[in-house]
Amino acid sequence: MTPELISGAAERLSGHIRVTPLLNSPVIDRIAQRRVFVKAECLQHTGSFKYRGAKAAITRLQGSGWTGGILAYSSGNHAQGVARAAREAGMTAVIVMPSDAPQVKVAATKAYGAEVVLYDRVAQSREEIGLQLAKERGLHLVKPYDDPDVISGQATVGLEIAQQASDLGIENAEVTVCCGGGGLTSGVALALAEKQPDFIVRTVEPVGFDDVARSLAAGHIQKNERASGSICDAILTPAPGELTFPIIAEHCGKGLVVSDDDALHAMSLAAQHLKITLEPGGAVALAAALFKTDSFAADTVIAVASGGNVEKDVFLRALDTH
Amino acid sequence: MTPELISGAAERLSGHIRVTPLLNSPVIDRIAQRRVFVKAECLQHTGSFKYRGAKAAITRLQGSGWTGGILAYSSGNHAQGVARAAREAGMTAVIVMPSDAPQVKVAATKAYGAEVVLYDRVAQSREEIGLQLAKERGLHLVKPYDDPDVISGQATVGLEIAQQASDLGIENAEVTVCCGGGGLTSGVALALAEKQPDFIVRTVEPVGFDDVARSLAAGHIQKNERASGSICDAILTPAPGELTFPIIAEHCGKGLVVSDDDALHAMSLAAQHLKITLEPGGAVALAAALFKTDSFAADTVIAVASGGNVEKDVFLRALDTH
Structure with missing residues (x-):
């Protein structure tokens, strides 16, 4: 930094x-x-x-020539930030969200055009699901904080x-x-x-x-x-x-x-x-x-x-x- | 204008x-x-x-050398704007408010240090009460809009x-x-x-x-x-x-x-x-x-x-x- x-x-x-x-x-x-x-x-x-960090990461990706999709895991606010910033950059977004996330956040994330994948916050690791999806579908992971x-x-x-x-x-x-x-x-x-x-x-x-x-x-x-x-x-x-x-x-x-x-x-x-x-x-x-x-x-x-x-x-x- | x-x-x-x-x-x-x-x-x-108009009127009064008190009549928002702007100018404020004004507005006006005089919105004219008070107590009337x-x-x-x-x-x-x-x-x-x-x-x-x-x-x-x-x-x-x-x-x-x-x-x-x-x-x-x-x-x-x-x-x- x-x-x-x-x-x-x-x-x-x-x-x-x-x-x-x-x-x-x-x-x-x-x-x-x-x-x-x-x-x-x-x-x-x-x-x-969260829109600030998502926009910073995705505009940097744009600058580096990335044209593929974006993946993120989030309880809802990072999800919306990434979904909006990805749409503005013309990129698709897949968001991994906990099944107990507020409905208002899930709905808003979908409204920004993102695909939402739900997981169990207690039994599953969002990091593991995220990394697997990124690999399978060739998506770039925008982490919620450690980036x-x-x-x-x-x-x-x-x-x-x-x-x-x-x-x-x-x-x-x-x-x-x-x-x-x-x-x-x-x-x-x-x-x-x-x-x-x-x-x-x-x-x-x-x-x-x-x-x-x-x-x-x-x-x-x-x-x-x-x-x-x-x-x-x-x-x-x-x-x-x-x-x-x-x-x-x-x-x-x-x-x-x-x-x-x-x-x-x-x-x-x-x-x-x-x-x-x-x-x-x-x-x-x-x-x-x-x-x-x-x-x-x-x-x-x-x-x-x-x-x-x-x-x-x-x-x-x-x-x-x- | x-x-x-x-x-x-x-x-x-x-x-x-x-x-x-x-x-x-x-x-x-x-x-x-x-x-x-x-x-x-x-x-x-x-x-x-309402704070904008009150501040504009009271700063103009300050510039003209007025050091007396301020009077206003208001259902509550002009009241708070005048009360705050008057306090900032070091002037006392008397506010004529309808008795059915929201309590939150009456309380906030008092919290800004103003004296509140209540009147009956249906039976009485706030303009008349205001003009009389201004005359009696040597206050400058800051009208809510026609100024x-x-x-x-x-x-x-x-x-x-x-x-x-x-x-x-x-x-x-x-x-x-x-x-x-x-x-x-x-x-x-x-x-x-x-x-x-x-x-x-x-x-x-x-x-x-x-x-x-x-x-x-x-x-x-x-x-x-x-x-x-x-x-x-x-x-x-x-x-x-x-x-x-x-x-x-x-x-x-x-x-x-x-x-x-x-x-x-x-x-x-x-x-x-x-x-x-x-x-x-x-x-x-x-x-x-x-x-x-x-x-x-x-x-x-x-x-x-x-x-x-x-x-x-x-x-x-x-x-x-x-």
Whole structure:
């Protein structure tokens, strides 16, 4: 990973991605007991930041002359990002998705023209299925996080945060990031290490799926015991990536953990006060800012709200209960 | 109204207002049977475009040396915009609000430090109460729409649309605008007449409160028969303004009307597919784009989603029923 890889991705993405706003609200600030800004990646094309990494990887492939199909495995957000970026590049896409993925994500992936192959998240390995399909059908695998081009695409979230924070006169902040495999976190951490070196990046995960927090504490990669059982489907990855973890370990502070109910509460407050729709896995970074107030030293937290692709019944539950 | 008034407001507002994104979604396009872009003013400070006009008027007052208090009458969005802009200018604010205004708007106005005076929307005239209070307490009245500075502030929505449409390569579009007193519509129409003269602005109102559509058809100002009875509280103004109507009549196409249920349906689709929270009165422009498909000739509609300050029970109703 080099700064040139990130600036190259930023150039390829310019004009294709949305520069998402940094939102805030006095009510959110009051609850969090400090200034909170939310990087609203739910407003990105396909409803999550994943389009950035997919677009970065697929435009690079285009540049290298690849004209075949694309394969990806994903719980749904990377799926949509890859499906859209592949269609824009005139490539076919085959996406391996868990059978318990939200229907809204499966439907949206198909709507972008991709072929969807379902698998059992508990009994089967998506990596194995993916590699086999890639081999059989001559597809190029775009990994969800452990790929330098994907990380460099996600890093553009960090470049935007650095610029937007500078415009707002923010000199010191902790930046909370929803963390699954670590593609977004490592990209944001690399971008900020270069552009805003005083900012501290903090990973946020749901209770029971805190592989990154435990890996950071242990100093080497730890796995989750379970593969499912949280509403935060977007970030239930078995372990941090081989490529992403060393970056996270070098640049990030202590990992944070929130409950599913904290995520639902953050979703309700985001809908009411920031006017955005978040999915549970996309709300944990805001949940940490709101409800883990003792975990921060800085007077400003920037929370990356990574996605908004939520089933309506889960969204209604969040609003009904909070 | 001159172009200089608008460019002056844009300069004063720069760095204070959010440049709100223009959002779209393939699902929305499919339902609308054409390309639809949504100008997400629900993401503006205070949750609606009204902050722009209030900020434009109050910064102008500051420039003229006024150090007294501010008075405004409003169903809630202008109230919050004025309360915030007054506080930023170090001025006190007194806001006259209807007693049936959403509690969320009354609470937010108070949270910005304003004093709230309630009145009966049916039996009393807010204009009379406002003028009397202004006289008694030496306050400067910032009108909700019939004020050149307020219109010039709202016009910055149009300047942004012109630039964003140009960036997206959109050469022809109809621009639907939620219309109460006409401050936003006249501002957007003036800005687009200068910057994108081929765009056609269309007003949108709820059934039963179509004073602007009827005024446009008649060629002179018509009043609404009722003062309340729609969930679209933000845009239930008795009649278009003396200052705004001639501008609307000169620049806008035929007025559009949608039902309250159309507004709720648009709110639900916006939350699911654009990831934004809209209030009923802020959703009618999108509702027209979605459900009045025969009313447009252009292949692109840009809908101004003017605000997102909705009571939770109304938002839940929208999501539950659609």
